[in-house]
Amino acid sequence: MRGVAVALVAALVLVTGCDTGSGSNPAEPAVTPERGQLRVGVGNPIETTPLRLAVADGSFARAGLDVRLVEERDGQDALDGLTTGRLDVAFATDETLFTAVARGTALQLQGEAYTSAPYTVALVTLPDSRYTDLASKKAPKIAVSADGDLGTLAARSIFATAGGDPDRIKFVTRRYEDMPAALDDGTVDAALMVEPYLAKIQQDLGARVLADSFRGATLDFPVSAYASGALFAQANPRTLAVFRRVLADAQQRAADQSLVRAALPRIAGIDSTTASLVALGQYPTSLSGVRLQRVADLMHGMGMLDGRLDVSALLPHSAGS
Known part of the structure; x- marks a missing residue:
């Protein structure tokens, strides 16, 4: 009987030890x-x-x-x-x-x-900018944090959705912290910004969202x-x-x-x-x-x-x- 009990305990240990399900x-x-x-x-x-x-x-x-x-x-x-x-x-x-x-x-x-969710990343301009329609510029200068990164892909996608030619976008790399200055001095027409920088530039400078970056092909x-x-x-x-x-x-x-x-x-x-x-x-x-x-x-x-x-x-x- 003692041998059977030991065997049962060993079996229980083996079974519980193998349980690595998501509920652990x-x-x-x-x-x-x-x-x-x-x-x-x-x-x-x-x-x-x-x-x-x-x-x-x-x-x-x-x-x-x-x-x-x-x-x-x-x-x-x-x-x-x-x-x-x-x-x-x-x-x-x-x-x-x-x-x-x-x-x-x-x-x-x-x-x-x-x-992503709506407006977690967006293309923004300053309140006094005359760039109010995404398709109004054929070759916009857009600030992104790094060439070939999320900002580049998102900007190309939303520009194509608006009927523009994404190959004509002129990307300018800037740190998110430096994008407001680039908008202010006219170095760029718009900036592709992520949170929390997006909320901050809207709160501090009244920045306007030109386009939500996650619509259509980039939804969710x-x-x-x-x-x-x-x-x-x-x-x-x-x-x-x-x-x-x-x-x-x-x-x-x-x-x-x-x-x-x-x-x-x-x-x-x-x-x-x-x-x-x-x-x-x-x-x-x-x-x-x-x-x-x-x-x-x-x-x-x-x-x-x-x-x-x-x-x-x-x-x-x-x-x-």
């Missing part, structure tokens, strides 16, 4: 990571709010991961961090990541950070994601599985926008009034190859990628389609 508590490690520390690059504070909150509240620590956040200057800084080994996981726009892959950088996606559009180098992902599958699991839970909690807005004054360095005004998108709880393929296909259609990119090849084997 993220605070209880389902697997043992290969490493205890993960250096994760972060950028736009709104788009990375769930990750930042999960680090601050100890969610990653309880799952066995010491996540160290490293502030990135921009998407290229993030990719450089992965290449040099300064970062293990990096945040960037989907456009930045897909452009890097098309140029030969081996990456694996680890989570979607942010998906994927914006940004987290990625690691392919070799790092191959060597650390359990570590990254834990990262994805805790991130997914944090993204789910961020569906409560009040939690995000309450955190923005501390995370984004904006006042509570601006935090209450920013337009918020969605925080996906899973990697979707189908959803992300929209970005790659639109980039290809707009001439930003020479060939069609198969996004499913960039997903971890455990991720859904």
Whole structure:
């Protein structure tokens, strides 16, 4: 009888130990990571709010991961961090990541950070600008944060939808903080801005929205994601599985926008009034190859990628389609 009891206990341990379903508590490690520390690059504070909150509240620590956040200057800084080994996981726009892959950088996606909603990114002008109709300028000068990034794709898409020729847009790269000055001195006709800079320029300068960037082909559009180098992902599958699991839970909690807005004054360095005004998108709880393929296909259609990119090849084997 004692042998039967021992066998039953062993069977129960085996069954419960194999239960790694989505309903498990993220605070209880389902697997043992290969490493205890993960250096994760972060950028736009709104788009990375769930990750930042999960680090601050100890969610990653309880799952066995010491996540160290490293502030990135921009998407290229993030990719450089992965290449040099300064970062293990990096945040960037989907456009930045897909452009890097098309140029030969081996990456694996680890989570979607942010998906658009109306007026989360918009083309703006100052109140006294005579540029009031998107189609009225055949070759507008538009400020974007980086050439070939989200702003470039969004501006080309909305300009094409308005009946213009996106190839005639003259893009001028400026940091978001410097775009108001570029609008004021006439360097650009309009600026493609994201939150929280969008809410701030409207609040401070009365900026006018010339066009919402996420309509038509870009409605509910994927914006940004987290990625690691392919070799790092191959060597650390359990570590990254834990990262994805805790991130997914944090993204789910961020569906409560009040939690995000309450955190923005501390995370984004904006006042509570601006935090209450920013337009918020969605925080996906899973990697979707189908959803992300929209970005790659639109980039290809707009001439930003020479060939069609198969996004499913960039997903971890455990991720859904």
